[in-house]
Each structure stands twice: as C-alpha cells, then as structure tokens.
Amino acid sequence: MSTEVTQVRASSREAGMDALRSLWHYRRFIVGSVAREFRSRYANTMLGSVWLVLAPFAMILVYTLVFSQIMHARLAGSAEPFAYSIYLCAGLLPWQWFTELLSRNVGIFVDHGGLIKKSSFPRLALPVISFIASACNFALIFGLFMIFLLIMGRWPGWNILGLIPLLLLQSAFAIGLGITLGVLNVFFRDIGQAVGIILQFWFWLTPIIYPIGTLPEWARNYLSWNPVMPLFDGYHRIFLGQGLPQWENLTGLTLLTLVLLLIAAWIYRAAQSQLVDEL
Numbered sequence: 001m002s003t004e005v006t007q008v009r010a011s012s013r014e015a016g017m018d019a020l021r022s023l024w025h026y027r028r029f030i031v032g033s034v035a036r037e038f039r040s041r042y043a044n045t046m047l048g049s050v051w052l053v054l055a056p057f058a059m060i061l062v063y064t065l066v067f068s069q070i071m072h073a074r075l076a077g078s079a080e081p082f083a084y085s086i087y088l089c090a091g092l093l094p095w096q097w098f099t100e101l102l103s104r105n106v107g108i109f110v111d112h113g114g115l116i117k118k119s120s121f122p123r124l125a126l127p128v129i130s131f132i133a134s135a136c137n138f139a140l141i142f143g144l145f146m147i148f149l150l151i152m153g154r155w156p157g158w159n160i161l162g163l164i165p166l167l168l169l170q171s172a173f174a175i176g177l178g179i180t181l182g183v184l185n186v187f188f189r190d191i192g193q194a195v196g197i198i199l200q201f202w203f204w205l206t207p208i209i210y211p212i213g214t215l216p217e218w219a220r221n222y223l224s225w226n227p228v229m230p231l232f233d234g235y236h237r238i239f240l241g242q243g244l245p246q247w248e249n250l251t252g253l254t255l256l257t258l259v260l261l262l263i264a265a266w267i268y269r270a271a272q273s274q275l276v277d278e279l
Helices: 002-025 027-041 048-072 083-106 113-118 125-151 157-187 191-205 217-223 229-239 247-278
Strands: none
Touching: 002 027, 002 247, 027 125, 048 083, 048 125, 083 125, 083 157, 083 191, 083 229, 113 247, 125 157, 157 191, 157 247, 229 247
8 A cells, every 4th residue: 555655656746847847848938928928918009018017007006095095095993094005905916916817727728729729838838827927917016016115104124025925825826726727617618707706706705905803793704714814814914014924824725725736736637638629
C-alpha cells in the first residue's frame, strides 16, 4: 500500500514538473499573448494606452472625492471624511480583480476553443495568460489608489506588507475555483451563465460597501459562512489603520484553497483528453 502511495506521489510530482517545463518552453507565447490582449483592448481608440491610466483614475476619483465630498458618506464610528471612501476602495478594487480572474478562468477553455483546436500549446498557458493580464490591470488601478493614500497622508505603513499573503491567497482561490468550473463549463455550459448571477449575490453577501458592524446579529452569523469575508476584512484592517489581518480567521479559506487547487489539477488531468472534442 505504501509503495502504491509513493508511486502516485512521484507520478503527480513528475506531472507537475512536466507542466512547469512546458509553460517555461512557451514563455514567449505567453508574454506575446498578454501584450496582444492589451494592444487589442485599446485598438482603434484615439488615446490608445492613455486609457490604461484614465479609466482607473476616474474610478478612484468617483470612489473617493464624490462619496466623501459630495455625498458626505461616513464610515460608522469614524469622523474622518475619507474613511468610507478608503473602506470602499480597499474592498471594491480587490473584489473586481477577484471577479475578473474567476470569470476569465470559468470561460477560459470555451472562449479559446478555436485557438485550442488549431494550435498546439500547453492548455495551462491560458490560465497563466489570464492571470498575468488581469494582475497587470489590477496593479495599475491599485497603484493609483496607493498614490491617493500617499497624497492624503493615509499610507498604512509597514502593515502594507500584509497585502502580499492576502493577494496570493485570493489569487490561488480564484484560480483553483475558476479552473475547476472552467473545465466543467466545457461540458455543462450553464455553469458559465450561473457564475455571473452567483457573483452578484456573493458581492452583496460580502461586507465590501457596508461594514459588517451595521448588520444585525443574525445576519452576521449567516455571513460568517462566506469564505472570503475574512479576506476582505483583512484588506479593510490594513487600509483603515487597524493593523494586520487576523490571520487565524483565514485558516478556513486557506484550507479551502488548497482543496480547490488539488481538485482543479485532478479534474483538468482527467478531462484534458476530452476538452478538444467537446469544444
């Protein structure tokens, strides 16, 4: 029995190394695909790549100045005029990246069906391309938010380093869940449609635009089952100057992410020979 387990582990490790070597061999294809995506996004526009800065700048402007200065929205328990705007940006910007990464991965094989049929390349390059492209977009938007915090004198200090594990955990969770649903979406196209609806409910069930403290006790008990709630609580704690995330509350999401990554690897390996026939 122990010999069989050892053989399975060795086989899985070798398969993982083969996948990494294959992705490295196609690194130019991956980088070129990311560059083409950005070029095509702003093709035939007069301002071109300037939109890369203008669009997120407008978003930050609305979330901060309009909510704080025009609508006079205030965060419960805080008299600072920009507290709610910072709370909003700290949750909404990572959420947008989460939904973008998840949605891309859910449709990754169906949307690139033509490319998969015509070209020979490692299929896992598609999620990698999706991650790099969405991460670049998020980095630009989040970078502008950081500049805003510096200008307003609200820089969170060394606690900013707490963002690294939060963003890594969020990315791994979105990729694991996205690839699992992406493979299933090839065989059951309803999944792609359902994910958009589920994300809308998921957004409102996550304290992103409202503080959890404003809800009644029974609602907080239900929301505690939301696996990503501690993640966004961590973002809020960092940017509101409340300290580092409460790491112990992220244990459940970390275990769930590991399970999802294992399921994603297993389901991809089991279904990869049938993907082309179904597309």
